[in-house]
Amino acid sequence: MSRTALxxxxxxxxxxxxxxxxxxxxxxxxxxxxxNTQMRANIRHATHxxxxxxxxxxxxLPDWQELRTAGSVLKEQVMANLPELLEQxxxxxxxxxxxxxxxxDAAEANRIVTELIEATGSTEVIKVKSMATAEIxxxxxxxxxxxxxxxxxxxELIVQLGHDRSSHxxxxxxxxxxxxxxxxxxxxxxxxDDSLTSEPRDLAEAxxxxxxEKFLSTRVAVSGANFGVAETGTLTVVESEGNGRMCLTxxxxxxxxxxxxxxxxxxxxxxxYLQLLPRSSTGERMNPYTxxxxxxxxxxxxxxxxxxxxxxxxxxxxxxxxxxxALHCIRCSACLNVCPVYEQAGGHAYGSTYxxxxxxxxxxxxxxxxxxENSSLPYASSLCGACYDVCPVKINIPEILVHLRDEDVRxxxxxxxxxxxxxxxxxxxxxxxxSAQKSSTGLAGRLxxxxxxxxxxxxxxxxxxxxVMSSGRRMALAEKALPLGRAVAGRDRAISWLPxxxxxxxxxxxxxxxxxxxxxxxxxxxxxETEDRVNQDGGFRDxxxxxxxxxxxxxxxx
Amino acid sequence: xxxxxxxEVLARIRGALQDTPEAPQVRRAYRRxxxxxxAEIREMFEDRLVDYKATVHHENTATxxxxxxxxxxxxxxxxxxxxxxxxxxxxDTTGRRVLVESQTERAGTVLSVRExxxxxxxxxxxTVSCAETGTIFLSGRPExxxxxxxxxxxxxxxxVPAASIVELIPEAxxxxxxxxxxxxxxxxxxTSDIELERVEGVHGPRRLDVILLT
Numbered sequence: 095m096s097r098t099a100l101x102x103x104x105x106x107x108x109x110x111x112x113x114x115x116x117x118x119x120x121x122x123x124x125x126x127x128x129x130n131t132q133m134r135a136n137i138r139h140a141t142h143x144x145x146x147x148x149x150x151x152x153x154x155l156p157d158w159q160e161l162r163t164a165g166s167v168l169k170e171q172v173m174a175n176l177p178e179l180l181e182q183x184x185x186x187x188x189x190x191x192x193x194x195x196x197x198x199d200a201a202e203a204n205r206i207v208t209e210l211i212e213a214t215g216s217t218e219v220i221k222v223k224s225m226a227t228a229e230i231x232x233x234x235x236x237x238x239x240x241x242x243x244x245x246x247x248x249x250e251l252i253v254q255l256g257h258d259r260s261s262h263x264x265x266x267x268x269x270x271x272x273x274x275x276x277x278x279x280x281x282x283x284x285x286x287d288d289s290l291t292s293e294p295r296d297l298a299e300a301x302x303x304x305x306x307e308k309f310l311s312t313r314v315a316v317s318g319a320n321f322g323v324a325e326t327g328t329l330t331v332v333e334s335e336g337n338g339r340m341c342l343t344x345x346x347x348x349x350x351x352x353x354x355x356x357x358x359x360x361x362x363x364x365x366x367y368l369q370l371l372p373r374s375s376t377g378e379r380m381n382p383y384t385x386x387x388x389x390x391x392x393x394x395x396x397x398x399x400x401x402x403x404x405x406x407x408x409x410x411x412x413x414x415x416x417x418x419x420a421l422h423c424i425r426c427s428a429c430l431n432v433c434p435v436y437e438q439a440g441g442h443a444y445g446s447t448y449x450x451x452x453x454x455x456x457x458x459x460x461x462x463x464x465x466x467e468n469s470s471l472p473y474a475s476s477l478c479g480a481c482y483d484v485c486p487v488k489i490n491i492p493e494i495l496v497h498l499r500d501e502d503v504r505x506x507x508x509x510x511x512x513x514x515x516x517x518x519x520x521x522x523x524x525x526x527x528x529s530a531q532k533s534s535t536g537l538a539g540r541l542x543x544x545x546x547x548x549x550x551x552x553x554x555x556x557x558x559x560x561x562v563m564s565s566g567r568r569m570a571l572a573e574k575a576l577p578l579g580r581a582v583a584g585r586d587r588a589i590s591w592l593p594x595x596x597x598x599x600x601x602x603x604x605x606x607x608x609x610x611x612x613x614x615x616x617x618x619x620x621x622x623e624t625e626d627r628v629n630q631d632g633g634f635r636d637x638x639x640x641x642x643x644x645x646x647x648x649x650x651x652x
Numbered sequence: 653x654x655x656x657x658x659x660e661v662l663a664r665i666r667g668a669l670q671d672t673p674e675a676p677q678v679r680r681a682y683r684r685x686x687x688x689x690x691a692e693i694r695e696m697f698e699d700r701l702v703d704y705k706a707t708v709h710h711e712n713t714a715t716x717x718x719x720x721x722x723x724x725x726x727x728x729x730x731x732x733x734x735x736x737x738x739x740x741x742x743x744d745t746t747g748r749r750v751l752v753e754s755q756t757e758r759a760g761t762v763l764s765v766r767e768x769x770x771x772x773x774x775x776x777x778x779t780v781s782c783a784e785t786g787t788i789f790l791s792g793r794p795e796x797x798x799x800x801x802x803x804x805x806x807x808x809x810x811x812v813p814a815a816s817i818v819e820l821i822p823e824a825x826x827x828x829x830x831x832x833x834x835x836x837x838x839x840x841x842x843t844s845d846i847e848l849e850r851v852e853g854v855h856g857p858r859r860l861d862v863i864l865l866t
Contacts, residue, residue: 108664173669198657248845354665369682379786382840384834394799
């Protein structure tokens with residue numbers, strides 16, 4: 095395809111790699127996960143506990159909505175000015191003795207971190223829980239290079255010791271209950287014995303004893319960051335246990351991997367997010383510990399300080415004006431905790447590092463909607479809107495879900511070429527190494543599947559519905575069939591099985607029997623009542639236009 | 653560092669922003685200054701600390717050394733940063749001994765991590781505290797010391813001068829130097845990682861005594 099240069103280079107979105115893919119489509123994965131009743135009971139218990147706590151501490155703040163609005167607007171500013179803010183951050187972090195690295199994708203970030211660790215001569219690192227490093231599958235990559243990474247966050251440690259996968263943004267081991275955790279500790283920690291109880295206090299104590307020596311002896315730490323302040327070059331980690339402080343303070347070398355969207359413009363802006371984040375995530379007024387560092391400080395903490403700024407598909411998310419606000423996410427996980435779909439299916443069903451409602455909009459955008467089975471994720475929602483209500487930065491998740499469903503349908507119908515929707519990273523010299531590669535064996539097959547094809551049953555049904563509904567006469571005819579539906583439904587007034595076209599729907603759910611009378615018929619009999627009521631009220635009146643001055647918020651007009 | 657990676661990431665972002673989105677101005681319509689009297693703010697601070705299982709004490713400069721002696725117990729080696737007001741401390745006894753950390757790294761004045769791990773307690777002052785969230789800010793000033801000393805010992809005795817307590821997070825952040833190494837502390841270390849229930853006592857100090865100094 096040739097293109098005439100118009101002065102402005104057109105950059106095609108470059109998508110991310112790593113642990114961002116659902117390799118099994120969501121409905122299939124969810125069905126399997128839902129068979130695990132213990133997991134569902136654990137998640138139900140945990141999410142219901144946290145919902146109540148969150149609601150109480152949010153209610154306490156009279157200005158919660160003002161904080162949310164500020165949090166949302168500030169992130170809009172970050173996205174609009176991202177190149178300038180990144181360079182400002184780099185300048186300030188560097189001026190204070192830190193080193194800034196840029197990574198186009200997961201492979202590049204992994205390579206940079208590995209080389210930095212190798213340069214220290216250490217083969218062991220301690221890790222603070224970080225979504226970015228989970229996304230790029232850093233731990234596995236380090237292991238392949240002979241470097242052992244020890245997770246120090248309790249939940250991450252449970253996942254690591256249990257050879258398990260994370261299922262929640264904040265509490266990766268949310269799918270395990272205290273008894274299962276005790277069993278893992280007994281099996282994997284040599285210093286524990288049968289006297290260990292399943293009391294959370296005892297389990298926390300066991301983790302303390304297990305990791306103490308690691309904290310005291312390991313010379314290199316790897317962390318993520320919750321916020322990076324462009325104005326000052328300051329990095330921030332928000333945590334509870336003190337494992338973060340240990341990693342950020344005791345080693346000689348500190349390497350932080352941060353997504354490029356994690357910036358805030360000014361130090362003052364932290365006053366918004368440090369109120370929004372803890373109340374939304376753990377339901378606390380404040381998390382026990384927050385650490386901030388700007389480059390290195392002589393005599394205090396690591397002197398060899400690095401940050402890796404990670405793209406890995408974020409710029410591709412940014413390229414879609416209708417979806418880019420997914421980048422506003424501050425990883426609080428409130429949307430997971432209120433989601434009825436997450437509650438039933440659990441985090442593993444989403445495949446990606448980012449589960450739940452935010453994952454359902456973030457993962458397909460970061461990888462491109464045609465990557466692996468990620469096109470199934472935008473459908474993993476009932477669109478109830480609970481996620482939007484609790485989001486501390488007001489990301490309209492349901493709206494983006496619908497947008498992505500549209501993207502998916504249009505891609506399937508060839509309105510967007512699949513090759514463009516999943517542009518591979520041509521510019522990157524590093525080959526994808528993680529699940530992107532693993533799943534690339536079936537790439538040809540998947541691409542073929544996405545190309546224009548024979549209309550599906552759904553297409554036929556929708557086309558049929560469109561034909562019927564667009565004509566009053568045809569709609570009226572269709573409604574004549576209502577009594578037939580009632581006959582199929584039988585006494586329990588539910589249709590539990592339909593053949594053929596609608597069959598897929600009734601596999602999973604009953605369709606309520608059609609009502610005795612259609613709305614259209616009912617309306618024909620009752621439409622006149624509206625006019626009667628209006629007349630009773632004295633007819634339609636003009637409502638005075640709102641005073642424009644009310645709309646100008648703070649500016650006083652003299 | 654790869655200049656190529658940087659220029660490509662920036663080019664991708666600029667390409668993604670070709671619609672030149674315009675962000676609205678931020679309105680800081682949330683509370684930025686407190687309207688509450690100081691006594692009420694102090695009470696709120698204490699309430700939040702107790703809620704987090706920290707222990708709160710009220711002292712003046714005359715009663716402070718005795719309280720610190722009581723909290724340390726008769727047998728304790730404890731560390732203080734060089735800039736801490738020595739008049740706050742009790743005298744050493746045969747069982748109780750103070751170790752003074754210098755930030756200027758003179759020989760023998762900086763404890764190794766392992767030495768710190770053998771110390772029973774640490775006494776520091778603090779920069780500012782936020783009542784609404786029960787948060788104490790340390791920022792590496794001479795009376796607070798480097799971050800490791802308030803982290804590794806299992807018992808942190810933290811003095812909060814009453815005048816340094818503010819109600820709101822914006823008021824507190826206004827009072828810290830952004831580029832200093834900052835630690836915000838809200839209660840003893842804790843975790844919510846088991847069934848999302850908070851339990852106190854993990855890697856950071858398990859015992860936090862806060863002394864409100866008037």
